[in-house]
Amino acid sequence: MRHPDAPAPGELLGAHYAECFGCGGDQPHGLHLEARAGEGVSVTAEFTVQPAHQGAPGLAHGGVLATAMDETLGSLGWLMHVIAVTGRLETDYVRPVPVGTTLHLSAYATARSGRKIYCSAIGRIGGPEGPVAARADGLFIEVKVEHFVDNGRAEEIEAVMADPDQVRRARAFEVNP
Known part of the structure:
Protein backbone atom coordinates (compact mmCIF):
# COMPACT_ATOMS: atom_id res chain seq x y z
CA MET A 1 0.00 0.00 0.00
CA ARG A 2 1.13 3.52 -0.74
CA HIS A 3 1.91 5.43 2.46
CA PRO A 4 -0.28 8.53 3.03
CA ASP A 5 2.86 10.70 3.25
CA ALA A 6 4.43 9.29 0.08
CA PRO A 7 5.69 11.76 -2.54
CA ALA A 8 2.98 12.86 -4.97
CA PRO A 9 2.82 11.29 -8.44
CA GLY A 10 5.37 12.97 -10.70
CA GLU A 11 7.57 14.10 -7.80
CA LEU A 12 11.30 13.45 -8.16
CA LEU A 13 12.42 11.04 -5.43
CA GLY A 14 16.08 12.06 -5.38
CA ALA A 15 19.10 10.02 -4.38
CA HIS A 16 18.97 8.04 -1.17
CA TYR A 17 22.74 8.47 -0.84
CA ALA A 18 25.10 10.72 -2.83
CA GLU A 19 27.68 7.92 -3.27
CA CYS A 20 25.17 5.32 -4.53
CA PHE A 21 26.29 3.89 -7.88
CA GLY A 22 22.69 3.76 -9.08
CA CYS A 23 21.23 7.12 -8.07
CA GLY A 24 23.98 9.15 -6.43
CA GLY A 25 25.21 12.34 -8.00
CA ASP A 26 28.72 12.00 -6.53
CA GLN A 27 29.60 8.86 -8.53
CA PRO A 28 31.43 10.02 -11.68
CA HIS A 29 30.66 6.79 -13.57
CA GLY A 30 27.38 5.96 -11.82
CA LEU A 31 24.01 5.69 -13.50
CA HIS A 32 22.68 8.98 -12.08
CA LEU A 33 19.27 7.35 -12.33
CA GLU A 34 16.38 9.70 -11.56
CA ALA A 35 13.18 8.14 -10.25
CA ARG A 36 9.77 9.77 -9.98
CA ALA A 37 6.75 8.69 -7.98
CA GLY A 38 3.96 7.16 -10.04
CA GLU A 39 0.37 6.28 -9.28
CA GLY A 40 -0.26 3.70 -6.56
CA VAL A 41 2.97 1.93 -5.65
CA SER A 42 4.84 2.57 -8.89
CA VAL A 43 7.80 4.62 -10.06
CA THR A 44 9.33 5.65 -13.35
CA ALA A 45 13.00 6.34 -13.93
CA GLU A 46 15.51 7.16 -16.65
CA PHE A 47 19.19 6.84 -17.23
CA THR A 48 21.37 7.31 -20.27
CA VAL A 49 23.97 4.64 -21.04
CA GLN A 50 27.44 6.22 -21.01
CA PRO A 51 30.70 4.83 -22.47
CA ALA A 52 31.76 3.82 -18.93
CA HIS A 53 28.73 1.47 -18.81
CA GLN A 54 29.84 -0.68 -21.78
CA GLY A 55 30.18 -4.43 -21.81
CA ALA A 56 30.56 -5.31 -25.47
CA PRO A 57 31.83 -2.43 -27.63
CA GLY A 58 29.10 0.17 -27.94
CA LEU A 59 26.58 -1.75 -25.81
CA ALA A 60 25.49 -1.53 -22.18
CA HIS A 61 26.92 -4.14 -19.83
CA GLY A 62 24.23 -6.54 -18.60
CA GLY A 63 25.22 -5.88 -15.00
CA VAL A 64 24.62 -2.17 -15.51
CA LEU A 65 21.14 -2.93 -16.82
CA ALA A 66 20.48 -5.16 -13.81
CA THR A 67 21.70 -2.35 -11.56
CA ALA A 68 19.27 0.08 -13.22
CA MET A 69 16.42 -2.37 -12.63
CA ASP A 70 17.50 -2.95 -9.01
CA GLU A 71 17.72 0.79 -8.33
CA THR A 72 14.30 1.44 -9.86
CA LEU A 73 12.69 -1.41 -7.90
CA THR A 110 2.95 -6.62 -6.92
CA ALA A 111 2.50 -7.98 -3.37
CA ARG A 112 3.65 -7.71 0.22
CA SER A 113 3.87 -10.36 2.91
CA GLY A 114 5.38 -9.33 6.25
CA ARG A 115 8.83 -7.93 5.53
CA LYS A 116 8.82 -9.23 1.93
CA ILE A 117 8.00 -6.87 -0.94
CA TYR A 118 7.48 -8.41 -4.39
CA CYS A 119 7.91 -6.15 -7.40
CA SER A 120 8.46 -6.03 -11.17
CA ALA A 121 10.14 -3.62 -13.59
CA ILE A 122 10.51 -3.11 -17.30
CA GLY A 123 13.10 -1.09 -19.24
CA ARG A 124 12.33 0.37 -22.65
CA ILE A 125 14.56 1.97 -25.26
CA GLY A 126 13.89 5.49 -26.45
CA GLY A 127 10.71 6.24 -24.52
CA PRO A 128 8.02 4.86 -22.20
CA GLU A 129 6.36 3.08 -25.13
CA GLY A 130 9.61 2.03 -26.85
CA PRO A 131 10.79 -1.52 -27.44
CA VAL A 132 11.44 -3.61 -24.32
CA ALA A 133 15.13 -4.05 -23.52
CA ALA A 134 14.91 -5.80 -20.13
CA ARG A 135 12.46 -7.05 -17.52
CA ALA A 136 13.05 -7.82 -13.86
CA ASP A 137 11.27 -9.35 -10.91
CA GLY A 138 12.52 -8.63 -7.43
CA LEU A 139 12.06 -9.56 -3.82
CA PHE A 140 12.99 -6.82 -1.37
CA ILE A 141 13.27 -7.31 2.38
CA GLU A 142 12.31 -4.57 4.81
CA VAL A 143 15.11 -3.72 7.25
CA LYS A 144 15.67 -1.19 10.02
CA VAL A 145 18.30 1.55 9.67
CA GLU A 146 20.48 -0.46 12.08
CA HIS A 147 21.11 -2.89 9.20
CA PHE A 148 23.34 -0.23 7.62
CA VAL A 149 24.85 0.97 10.90
CA ASP A 150 25.81 -2.60 11.85
CA ASN A 151 27.13 -3.60 8.42
CA GLY A 152 28.35 -0.40 6.74
CA ARG A 153 31.64 1.44 7.08
CA ALA A 154 31.49 3.56 10.23
CA GLU A 155 33.03 6.73 8.76
CA GLU A 156 30.56 6.79 5.88
CA ILE A 157 27.57 6.06 8.12
CA GLU A 158 28.66 8.90 10.42
CA ALA A 159 28.99 11.29 7.45
CA VAL A 160 25.48 10.46 6.25
CA MET A 161 24.05 10.81 9.75
CA ALA A 162 25.74 14.23 10.08
CA ASP A 163 24.00 15.45 6.90
CA PRO A 164 20.72 17.15 8.00
CA ASP A 165 18.97 16.30 4.73
CA GLN A 166 19.86 12.61 5.06
CA VAL A 167 18.69 12.55 8.70
CA ARG A 168 15.40 14.17 7.67
CA ARG A 169 14.88 11.51 4.99
CA ALA A 170 15.73 8.67 7.40
CA ARG A 171 13.31 10.05 9.99
CA ALA A 172 10.54 10.05 7.39
CA PHE A 173 10.59 6.25 7.64
CA GLU A 174 10.30 6.23 11.43
CA VAL A 175 6.59 7.03 11.18
CA ASN A 176 6.04 3.47 9.98
CA PRO A 177 8.14 1.31 12.34
Whole structure:
Protein backbone atom coordinates (compact mmCIF):
# COMPACT_ATOMS: atom_id res chain seq x y z
CA MET A 1 0.00 0.00 0.00
CA ARG A 2 1.13 3.52 -0.74
CA HIS A 3 1.91 5.43 2.46
CA PRO A 4 -0.28 8.53 3.03
CA ASP A 5 2.86 10.70 3.25
CA ALA A 6 4.43 9.29 0.08
CA PRO A 7 5.69 11.76 -2.54
CA ALA A 8 2.98 12.86 -4.97
CA PRO A 9 2.82 11.29 -8.44
CA GLY A 10 5.37 12.97 -10.70
CA GLU A 11 7.57 14.10 -7.80
CA LEU A 12 11.30 13.45 -8.16
CA LEU A 13 12.42 11.04 -5.43
CA GLY A 14 16.08 12.06 -5.38
CA ALA A 15 19.10 10.02 -4.38
CA HIS A 16 18.97 8.04 -1.17
CA TYR A 17 22.74 8.47 -0.84
CA ALA A 18 25.10 10.72 -2.83
CA GLU A 19 27.68 7.92 -3.27
CA CYS A 20 25.17 5.32 -4.53
CA PHE A 21 26.29 3.89 -7.88
CA GLY A 22 22.69 3.76 -9.08
CA CYS A 23 21.23 7.12 -8.07
CA GLY A 24 23.98 9.15 -6.43
CA GLY A 25 25.21 12.34 -8.00
CA ASP A 26 28.72 12.00 -6.53
CA GLN A 27 29.60 8.86 -8.53
CA PRO A 28 31.43 10.02 -11.68
CA HIS A 29 30.66 6.79 -13.57
CA GLY A 30 27.38 5.96 -11.82
CA LEU A 31 24.01 5.69 -13.50
CA HIS A 32 22.68 8.98 -12.08
CA LEU A 33 19.27 7.35 -12.33
CA GLU A 34 16.38 9.70 -11.56
CA ALA A 35 13.18 8.14 -10.25
CA ARG A 36 9.77 9.77 -9.98
CA ALA A 37 6.75 8.69 -7.98
CA GLY A 38 3.96 7.16 -10.04
CA GLU A 39 0.37 6.28 -9.28
CA GLY A 40 -0.26 3.70 -6.56
CA VAL A 41 2.97 1.93 -5.65
CA SER A 42 4.84 2.57 -8.89
CA VAL A 43 7.80 4.62 -10.06
CA THR A 44 9.33 5.65 -13.35
CA ALA A 45 13.00 6.34 -13.93
CA GLU A 46 15.51 7.16 -16.65
CA PHE A 47 19.19 6.84 -17.23
CA THR A 48 21.37 7.31 -20.27
CA VAL A 49 23.97 4.64 -21.04
CA GLN A 50 27.44 6.22 -21.01
CA PRO A 51 30.70 4.83 -22.47
CA ALA A 52 31.76 3.82 -18.93
CA HIS A 53 28.73 1.47 -18.81
CA GLN A 54 29.84 -0.68 -21.78
CA GLY A 55 30.18 -4.43 -21.81
CA ALA A 56 30.56 -5.31 -25.47
CA PRO A 57 31.83 -2.43 -27.63
CA GLY A 58 29.10 0.17 -27.94
CA LEU A 59 26.58 -1.75 -25.81
CA ALA A 60 25.49 -1.53 -22.18
CA HIS A 61 26.92 -4.14 -19.83
CA GLY A 62 24.23 -6.54 -18.60
CA GLY A 63 25.22 -5.88 -15.00
CA VAL A 64 24.62 -2.17 -15.51
CA LEU A 65 21.14 -2.93 -16.82
CA ALA A 66 20.48 -5.16 -13.81
CA THR A 67 21.70 -2.35 -11.56
CA ALA A 68 19.27 0.08 -13.22
CA MET A 69 16.42 -2.37 -12.63
CA ASP A 70 17.50 -2.95 -9.01
CA GLU A 71 17.72 0.79 -8.33
CA THR A 72 14.30 1.44 -9.86
CA LEU A 73 12.69 -1.41 -7.90
CA GLY A 74 14.39 -0.21 -4.72
CA SER A 75 12.84 3.23 -5.19
CA LEU A 76 9.43 1.75 -4.46
CA GLY A 77 10.33 1.86 -0.76
CA TRP A 78 9.96 5.66 -0.82
CA LEU A 79 6.27 5.21 -1.61
CA MET A 80 5.67 2.67 1.17
CA HIS A 81 7.89 4.51 3.69
CA VAL A 82 10.03 1.44 4.29
CA ILE A 83 13.73 0.79 4.08
CA ALA A 84 14.27 -2.36 2.04
CA VAL A 85 17.22 -4.21 0.51
CA THR A 86 17.37 -6.55 -2.44
CA GLY A 87 16.77 -10.18 -1.49
CA ARG A 88 16.48 -11.53 -5.05
CA LEU A 89 16.65 -10.01 -8.50
CA GLU A 90 15.84 -11.93 -11.68
CA THR A 91 16.55 -10.07 -14.91
CA ASP A 92 15.58 -11.03 -18.46
CA TYR A 93 17.52 -9.36 -21.27
CA VAL A 94 15.38 -8.87 -24.36
CA ARG A 95 17.57 -6.75 -26.67
CA PRO A 96 20.93 -4.94 -26.61
CA VAL A 97 21.04 -1.36 -25.38
CA PRO A 98 23.48 0.89 -27.29
CA VAL A 99 25.68 3.48 -25.60
CA GLY A 100 23.96 6.86 -25.75
CA THR A 101 20.51 5.32 -25.36
CA THR A 102 18.17 6.61 -22.67
CA LEU A 103 16.53 3.68 -20.92
CA HIS A 104 13.03 4.38 -19.60
CA LEU A 105 12.16 2.23 -16.62
CA SER A 106 8.94 1.58 -14.77
CA ALA A 107 8.47 -0.47 -11.61
CA TYR A 108 5.56 -1.44 -9.42
CA ALA A 109 4.95 -3.46 -6.29
CA THR A 110 2.95 -6.62 -6.92
CA ALA A 111 2.50 -7.98 -3.37
CA ARG A 112 3.65 -7.71 0.22
CA SER A 113 3.87 -10.36 2.91
CA GLY A 114 5.38 -9.33 6.25
CA ARG A 115 8.83 -7.93 5.53
CA LYS A 116 8.82 -9.23 1.93
CA ILE A 117 8.00 -6.87 -0.94
CA TYR A 118 7.48 -8.41 -4.39
CA CYS A 119 7.91 -6.15 -7.40
CA SER A 120 8.46 -6.03 -11.17
CA ALA A 121 10.14 -3.62 -13.59
CA ILE A 122 10.51 -3.11 -17.30
CA GLY A 123 13.10 -1.09 -19.24
CA ARG A 124 12.33 0.37 -22.65
CA ILE A 125 14.56 1.97 -25.26
CA GLY A 126 13.89 5.49 -26.45
CA GLY A 127 10.71 6.24 -24.52
CA PRO A 128 8.02 4.86 -22.20
CA GLU A 129 6.36 3.08 -25.13
CA GLY A 130 9.61 2.03 -26.85
CA PRO A 131 10.79 -1.52 -27.44
CA VAL A 132 11.44 -3.61 -24.32
CA ALA A 133 15.13 -4.05 -23.52
CA ALA A 134 14.91 -5.80 -20.13
CA ARG A 135 12.46 -7.05 -17.52
CA ALA A 136 13.05 -7.82 -13.86
CA ASP A 137 11.27 -9.35 -10.91
CA GLY A 138 12.52 -8.63 -7.43
CA LEU A 139 12.06 -9.56 -3.82
CA PHE A 140 12.99 -6.82 -1.37
CA ILE A 141 13.27 -7.31 2.38
CA GLU A 142 12.31 -4.57 4.81
CA VAL A 143 15.11 -3.72 7.25
CA LYS A 144 15.67 -1.19 10.02
CA VAL A 145 18.30 1.55 9.67
CA GLU A 146 20.48 -0.46 12.08
CA HIS A 147 21.11 -2.89 9.20
CA PHE A 148 23.34 -0.23 7.62
CA VAL A 149 24.85 0.97 10.90
CA ASP A 150 25.81 -2.60 11.85
CA ASN A 151 27.13 -3.60 8.42
CA GLY A 152 28.35 -0.40 6.74
CA ARG A 153 31.64 1.44 7.08
CA ALA A 154 31.49 3.56 10.23
CA GLU A 155 33.03 6.73 8.76
CA GLU A 156 30.56 6.79 5.88
CA ILE A 157 27.57 6.06 8.12
CA GLU A 158 28.66 8.90 10.42
CA ALA A 159 28.99 11.29 7.45
CA VAL A 160 25.48 10.46 6.25
CA MET A 161 24.05 10.81 9.75
CA ALA A 162 25.74 14.23 10.08
CA ASP A 163 24.00 15.45 6.90
CA PRO A 164 20.72 17.15 8.00
CA ASP A 165 18.97 16.30 4.73
CA GLN A 166 19.86 12.61 5.06
CA VAL A 167 18.69 12.55 8.70
CA ARG A 168 15.40 14.17 7.67
CA ARG A 169 14.88 11.51 4.99
CA ALA A 170 15.73 8.67 7.40
CA ARG A 171 13.31 10.05 9.99
CA ALA A 172 10.54 10.05 7.39
CA PHE A 173 10.59 6.25 7.64
CA GLU A 174 10.30 6.23 11.43
CA VAL A 175 6.59 7.03 11.18
CA ASN A 176 6.04 3.47 9.98
CA PRO A 177 8.14 1.31 12.34
